[in-house]
Amino acid sequence: MKKTGLILLLVIISSNAFSQGIFGGKVTGNFQMDLQMSKEDTVIGAEKVNEKALMNAFTNILYTNGDFSAGMRFEAYLNPILGFDKQYKGAGFAYRFASYKKDFLEITAGNFYEQFGSGLVFRSYEERNLGLDNAMDGLKVVARPINGLTIKGVIGKQRYYWEDVWASDDFGLIRGIDAEFTLNSLIKSIENSPLQVNFGGSFVSVYQKAENRFIIDPVSGDSYKINTPENIGSGAARVQMSYKAFNLNAEYAKKGQDPNAVNGYIFREGQAALISAGYAAKGLGINVSAKRIDNMSSKSKRNETGNMLNVNYLPALTRQHAYSLFAMYPYATQVNGEVGIQADIIYKIKKGSMLGGKYGTDLKLNYSRTMSIENESLAPNPAGNYEGTDGYSSSFFKVGDELYFEEINLEVSKKLSSDYKLSFMYSYQTFNPIAIGHPGEEFVYANVFAADLTQKLSKKNSLRYELQLLLTEQDYGEWAAGDWIQGTVEYNLGGKFFAAVSDQWNYGNAHGEKVHYYNLSVGYTHGTSRVQISYGKQREGIMCIGGVCRMVPASNGLFATITSSF
Amino acid sequence: MKKILYSLLLIIPIFWISCDTIEDDQKLVYPKGQTRETTPITVTSSKQRVLLEDFTGWRCTNCPAAAEKATELITKYGDSLVVMAVHATSFAKPSAENNNVDFRTEYGGQWATYFGCTSLPAGMINRTKIGNAYKVNDASWDISIQNSLSTKEHIMDINLGAVHRVADNMILVSCENEFLKNYASPTLISILVLESGIIGVQKSNDNPLIEDYEFNHVLRKNGLVDYFLSIMPISKGQKINKNYLIDIDSDIKDIKKCSVVVFVTDAETKEVIQVNTIEL
Numbered sequence: 001m002k003k004t005g006l007i008l009l010l011v012i013i014s015s016n017a018f019s020q021g022i023f024g025g026k027v028t029g030n031f032q033m034d035l036q037m038s039k040e041d042t043v044i045g046a047e048k049v050n051e052k053a054l055m056n057a058f059t060n061i062l063y064t065n066g067d068f069s070a071g072m073r074f075e076a077y078l079n080p081i082l083g084f085d086k087q088y089k090g091a092g093f094a095y096r097f098a099s100y101k102k103d104f105l106e107i108t109a110g111n112f113y114e115q116f117g118s119g120l121v122f123r124s125y126e127e128r129n130l131g132l133d134n135a136m137d138g139l140k141v142v143a144r145p146i147n148g149l150t151i152k153g154v155i156g157k158q159r160y161y162w163e164d165v166w167a168s169d170d171f172g173l174i175r176g177i178d179a180e181f182t183l184n185s186l187i188k189s190i191e192n193s194p195l196q197v198n199f200g201g202s203f204v205s206v207y208q209k210a211e212n213r214f215i216i217d218p219v220s221g222d223s224y225k226i227n228t229p230e231n232i233g234s235g236a237a238r239v240q241m242s243y244k245a246f247n248l249n250a251e252y253a254k255k256g257q258d259p260n261a262v263n264g265y266i267f268r269e270g271q272a273a274l275i276s277a278g279y280a281a282k283g284l285g286i287n288v289s290a291k292r293i294d295n296m297s298s299k300s301k302r303n304e305t306g307n308m309l310n311v312n313y314l315p316a317l318t319r320q321h322a323y324s325l326f327a328m329y330p331y332a333t334q335v336n337g338e339v340g341i342q343a344d345i346i347y348k349i350k351k352g353s354m355l356g357g358k359y360g361t362d363l364k365l366n367y368s369r370t371m372s373i374e375n376e377s378l379a380p381n382p383a384g385n386y387e388g389t390d391g392y393s394s395s396f397f398k399v400g401d402e403l404y405f406e407e408i409n410l411e412v413s414k415k416l417s418s419d420y421k422l423s424f425m426y427s428y429q430t431f432n433p434i435a436i437g438h439p440g441e442e443f444v445y446a447n448v449f450a451a452d453l454t455q456k457l458s459k460k461n462s463l464r465y466e467l468q469l470l471l472t473e474q475d476y477g478e479w480a481a482g483d484w485i486q487g488t489v490e491y492n493l494g495g496k497f498f499a500a501v502s503d504q505w506n507y508g509n510a511h512g513e514k515v516h517y518y519n520l521s522v523g524y525t526h527g528t529s530r531v532q533i534s535y536g537k538q539r540e541g542i543m544c545i546g547g548v549c550r551m552v553p554a555s556n557g558l559f560a561t562i563t564s565s566f
Numbered sequence: 567m568k569k570i571l572y573s574l575l576l577i578i579p580i581f582w583i584s585c586d587t588i589e590d591d592q593k594l595v596y597p598k599g600q601t602r603e604t605t606p607i608t609v610t611s612s613k614q615r616v617l618l619e620d621f622t623g624w625r626c627t628n629c630p631a632a633a634e635k636a637t638e639l640i641t642k643y644g645d646s647l648v649v650m651a652v653h654a655t656s657f658a659k660p661s662a663e664n665n666n667v668d669f670r671t672e673y674g675g676q677w678a679t680y681f682g683c684t685s686l687p688a689g690m691i692n693r694t695k696i697g698n699a700y701k702v703n704d705a706s707w708d709i710s711i712q713n714s715l716s717t718k719e720h721i722m723d724i725n726l727g728a729v730h731r732v733a734d735n736m737i738l739v740s741c742e743n744e745f746l747k748n749y750a751s752p753t754l755i756s757i758l759v760l761e762s763g764i765i766g767v768q769k770s771n772d773n774p775l776i777e778d779y780e781f782n783h784v785l786r787k788n789g790l791v792d793y794f795l796s797i798m799p800i801s802k803g804q805k806i807n808k809n810y811l812i813d814i815d816s817d818i819k820d821i822k823k824c825s826v827v828v829f830v831t832d833a834e835t836k837e838v839i840q841v842n843t844i845e846l
Contacts, residue, residue: 205585214794215594220602221806223794225595233585256585267593381594388594 025065030565033057036081038557043513045540046554047082054081058094058128067101083543083552084131085308087161094159095135106142111135114154116178116202119313120253120272120296121234124158129543130550132307134158136174137165148185152178158300158309169209172232172300174311176204198240202253206232206300206311213265217382224381226265226388232258234270234298234312250275253312255296259388261305262297263336266391270295272314273396285346289317290339294373294394297335307548316547317342318368319409321427323450324504325468325484329431331370331405333547339399340370359415367408370435372400403443406430423452433479436542436549444480446472460494466502475510483508498523504539515539529564599757599790601811605740607727609844614720616711617829617841618649619690620704620783621674621683623657624664630770630779632687632704637782639708646715648841650760650827651783654678657686663775664767668817669784673791681836692718692838693831700836721747724842728826730814737812737846741828742805743795750799752833757810758789760843763823786824787815795830821846 034056040048055078062071076091077084097110113135116122126133138156145151154176157165165171180200184191213226236253255270263270276289291314298311317340318331345365349356375392386392409427416422427448433441449469456462466488474480488502504517519536540554620636622629636649653669655678660668678684681693681700688701691710696702702710725742739757760783768779790810800806818824829841 212792214597214797216794216797221808222600222602223597225597227588227592227595229586229588231584231586257588267588 025063025068027061027063028566029059029061030563031057031059032561032563034081035560035562036555036557037559038082038555041537041554041556044515044517044537044554044556046537046556049082051079054079056081056084056088060095068099070096070098072096080131082555083550085161085306088131090162092162094133094162104143104145106144108140108142111137111159112140112154112156114140114152115313116152116176116204117180117200117236117238118249118251118274118315120251120274121202121236121255121298121312122154122174122176122178122204123310123313124154125313127545127548130307130545130548132310132548132550134308134310138174146186148182150180152176158311160301160308170301170303171309172206172208172302174204174206174300176202178202194244196242200238200240201236203233203235204298204311205234206298208232208300208302211302213387215381215383215385215387218384220382222382224383224388226259228259228302229257232256232298245279245281247278247280248276253296255298258295258298259302260297260299261303262299263295264385264391265387266295266389268295268391270298271396272296274315283348283350285344287342287344289342291315291317291341292339292373292396293333293335294337294396295391307550310548314547316544317370318405318407318547319344319366320545323425323448323466323468325470325486326409326425326427326429326448326450327544328448328470328484328541329429329444329446329479330436330542330544330549331368331407331547332436332542332544332549334370334372334404334435337373337375337394337400338370338404339373340368342366342368357414358417362411362413364411364413365409366411369406370404372402372404374398374400402432402434403430404432404435419456421454423450425450425452438479441479442474442476444472444474446470446474462492464488464490464492466490471508475508477511481506481509481512496525502536506539528566529562531560531562533558533560535559597790597793599810599812600793601738601809603738603811604807604809605727605729605738607725607740607742609727609842610725611723611842613646613723614715614718615645615841616643616647616714616718617690617692617827617838618647618707618711619677619683619693620649620651621654621678621686621688621690622651623653623655623659623686624667624669624766624768624779625659626657626686627769627771629657629687630768630772630776632689633782635704635707636689639711642708643711643715647711648827648829648843649783650758650785651781652677652683652785655684655686667766669781671785671787671789673789674785692841693836695835695837719747721745721749722830722840724828724830724840726826726828726842726844728844728846730821730846735814737814737826739810739812739826739828739844741808741810743808743830744805745800745802748799748802749796749839751835752797753795753800753839754792754831754833755795755808756789756791756793756829756831757812758791758827759786759812759815759818759824760784760827761786761818761820761824764819786818788813792831792833794833 036054038046038049058073058075060073072093073095075094077088080088095111099108113124124134124136136156141153143151157171183197210228210230214223216223234255236251238251241248251274253272257267259265259267272293274291278287293314299309300311301309314333316333321327347363349361351360373394375394377392378390380386381388407429411425413423429446431444451467453465468486470484475482484506486504490500492498499522502519506515517537517539519534521534523532535558538555541552542549543552640647652674654674658670660666683701687704689707690700691702692714722745727740729738762782764781765778768776770776824846825843827843830839
């Protein structure tokens, strides 16, 4: 990995020497370093950090010159900060690529990220906060032969921490193709029609060497081999339509037999459907979405669980919360089966009206609900489980009995005067702990409130006061520790400097200590560089982004972040 | 138009990268060789044994010396040592020079690659990784066997019964696997046939081409490799009885000079937990 990066650097340098055009190129980059020092705290469950200091860092260097670009990312986890997989430990060039455009083709060699449609069959992406990086290493070709038609082809393997994925057949080879065409560009007579239509289709195949996997009949002692398929195919079709203020997006995906560790090695074919319709006009936006997922976990390694090596992405249909108490009981996508709906309404009450006042009032209403899919177990195998069978049957239009997550939330934002802006948010959440792997736990029903007031002290100085409250009657331990309150005061100086103090207090914990999670932080920005230091306690929890989650362990200590770009 | 044609070339691979579909009756396969028929147990064991896999080939000039070493070790360790001669790699490739006699087996070749025993002679002692390698040079076989016998935990015993059925030309093997200690990892069992006393051609350092070389403990085809013995943790005192039917390799010269070797390995570490053998 290190060698490859150095070779790439040499290529750029040597190109610099021999190619005239290279001098007209542009080099950009960015850098981030997170430093964590945490001490043992038995009350909140923060474990002792033997290294005293942990660090995650990366830097991207990108060179572009006309239609050519090349870049690399150096990463260092020395050692990984808490909550990041220990397999990240180490340093090296994790990402390097070279790309050029010529005629109607765009070729990328090396690492790349890509997505087909909404990602139901293929999405290669990085979500640093989750420690997720499934960058492809291989080749990508994008062809745009005529206006309105785009064809993409990808081949490669996905990143798995620092492992040499090419050295082992355990890591699957991904081959994929996607085509998308804009009807209005292809047919001249409807080019300027208010009805705009895009069609697309994808096909992805993952090759993984078959493995010896057996089940044993506990009565006879006989073993049975599961005949795992080596080429796992999945395909999707999609349509995007817009007509004046209306828009409609729909995608349907189907996956072939893929017995794997996530679905319990069943042969049932997977399918996913995603549809959303929206209306957007001045002062009003409405969006309604629905999805159904059935056995759609797709990984490039059969035995892998967790967040790495995801071939596809199954989007979440819930609101992504920024306030910490609202995100305490987060939604995690159930890749083995779920039915979800979400509705968003954004409305601006006009200025000058009774409710709108002088500056108008912004309202955001969101509702989401996710249920299990209806399913009926089929006959088990001789070992009494479902490995090597089709697992279950399920009717596409039937919803299961189990509620995974439900939320209704309302946000009201209003500028009160030239110096004050107030936001108020309320959410009622129903959370099933089974959705994050805690079966048998009681549901959590939580009322969550937030008030956020920004006070402008002068042209450059402002203060922000934030108060959050979470009320729940559930108090049975790890996942429901009663009521919480959080207060934050933040001072901001012209976007250059800020200082904040906050306390998150678990005052309603009837069975454990009523812990204060205080935090002090300061930050300074100079040009494109920023330094932020915070000191305090971080509660243990789950962080979810787009329905993909990771555990965040408790910590007590210092956290510093430096970011820079050029 | 040319652009479209070129672009459509991108789509062509789709015809090769399709999707495998396993038919219903092939999803769960009852592996060939398992049977509910039994034959009486005639060989019992109550001690730890060691498996020496001697990777060899008729073109390997240093291999006769290694085979001789293996014979000496059998004399030294008696029935505590089981030797299996695995003819593999290009050293075992047949030619007119050795009358096209082919002792290679598919699984033997896979083991040579997997365990890094491709430069011959090479051996493995209980498939134990020493440092970063499984391979043990013949000069170190003795000390490695000593170490294994003195340090290896006696976890289980394998008791065996075997019979050659003339009627269908099959070998019926009954294995009684008795665990003397708790064992948490999944285990695999392999049942293989070895043949001794085969006269053939071998290259050697001393004699460029030995025409009447005697090959012993030659691993034969149609063995049953890496069948699951246990998936869940096993408790001390637990017995797992298994029965297998092996098609006799048509290359076998004399069934009376054959033996069956059964060994159990840890599915995760690949290390041999116990081995036993029975003459036919």
